[in-house]
Amino acid sequence: MITTLTINPALDLYSRVDKVFPGEKLRCEKAKLDPGGGGVNVSRVIQRLGGETTAIYTHGGYTGEVFKDLLEKEGVKQDVVEVAGPVRQNIAITETSSGELYRLGFPGPTLTETEYEDVLTKLNLYKKADFWVASGSIPPGVPNDFYARVAKKARENDVRFVLDTSGKAYSGILEEGAYLLKPNMNELEDLVGEKAGDEQEQKELLLKVLEKYPIKVIVLSLGAKGAILATKGSVRHFPAPTVEHISSIGAGDSMVAGMVYSLSRGDELEKAILYGLACGSATIKSPGTELLQKEDVEPLYQTLLNKVSNNDLL
Template sequence: MIITLTANPALDIYSKTERLEPNEKLRCETPLIDAGGGGVNVSRVIKRLGGQSTAVYAKGGHTGKLFYDLLKKEGVTQNPVEVTNDLRQNFAVTETATGNLYRFGFPGAQLQESEYEALLDKVSRCEKGAFLVASGSLPPGAPSNFYARVAAKAKACRLKFVLDTSGKSYQGVLEQGAYLLKPNKRELSDITGQSAENLEEQKSALLDILKKYSVEIIVLSLGGEGALLATKGEVKHYPAPQVEHVSSIGAGDSMVAGLVYALSTGQPLKNAILYGLSCGSATIKSPGTELLKKEDVEVLYEQLLKQNLREGRTI
């Protein structure tokens, strides 16, 4: 069983225009509108991969209703918390003359403490042994320890807690413990308070976290260079499949989705990291806010399996 948690979901609006010009009215194509936000994207990808999850998120206003309907259309199981304020929107546009992608993120509405408690209550009702994936930013004014509170709930309910968020939102989580963390290089520096520019510094920082805290796995995202997979006493580098870079929107969420989905089906960690990397790359080759296609994932995954077999990588 997989549950995703998104405290700051967003309607993602994507379009194209020939060229961005200052002070001009820009004619855009018919927009694509999708339900988005970290954990929600994880649920959407898991559905595309053939799996099942339940998306827990904060739903408010007319945008929240549209959001719910979009997820329902995709067949994603939902268990939202009704909140007072409207769900936020994000906007992205591709300049077709150059291929450049521009992304505009709007702040989410503040949640009341009772609404945060309602999200935590949803988490506490999950069955033991389930994967709980908390992903994405927090709304303005959110308690700095919110994810630490989620981690504490997960520990009390014996859930496998997976977290992918910005560096400062990791505050207090390490002390509570987690099954898996997925920072990027900047977020790793935020967590440790030290710069980690090269692979050796990054490996050292990851091992130090695993030694000090009750964290089982850390996957450090390196973008196009793949990821570092850290377990107790060992860190290994896994390159990502090389694809044409079209859009990075949702790529990190796709990587988490593939990784957790593979683990939930009993795949060994080595295979799960390769599947996660394949999912991330499959989304990168998709335009705008579009997420991966399963057939692309399978092709990339087979390529990685063969590559790693040749190079003798094992966990």
């Protein structure tokens, strides 16, 4: 089973308008609401792929009730931690005249020490999970090393821990260790405090990190260029499939979901990366906050398998 953790979920509101400009009321189309936030999106994708998952997240306020109902409709198992503040809302608007996507993100409710400790305690119920997947930002009031505390608990319980976050939320994670980290190019600097310009510098930096710290795998997401898979002493680049870019919202979460779901089936790490890339690309071709459809994933995955096999990389 795959357990996901979202300390800062978001009720995502998406709509479209002809043109975005200041000073006037913008007449948008009917809004679409989705339950979002990194770990929740990972669970939603795993559910669509046919995997077994439970989403742990903080729940509060009227927005939390809407959030919970939406997740129930998708059939995702959920285990909430009640907090005083309401689930935050994020807004995404597509300007149809240009195709540009505008995204407004908000910080979320301030959590008390008791509330975020309750989240850590909740994980005690999932010690037999195959993976704990934590993804997304941390809200106000939560210490920067919160995910490192999750990593420590995972290590103590022999659970493989996967993390996808950014900024100061990476604090302490290198020292504490993890099974898999999935930064993008900007987040790599957040993680290690060093810049890496070209691909060769990125590969060298990843190998240095894996040699120094108790991290098993780092997958560096390169967007349309694919991803770099780094394990101790080994690093290689994998391509992404070519798709029409409609919206990148949720693509990173979908990639994580695809990788972890593939690994949970017993697939080799290299194939899991390709499956993750296929899932991320399937979401990129979906509008707004919509995530992938399962029927879009397999053709993209097979294309990547053929491409990589033909180049003798697998």
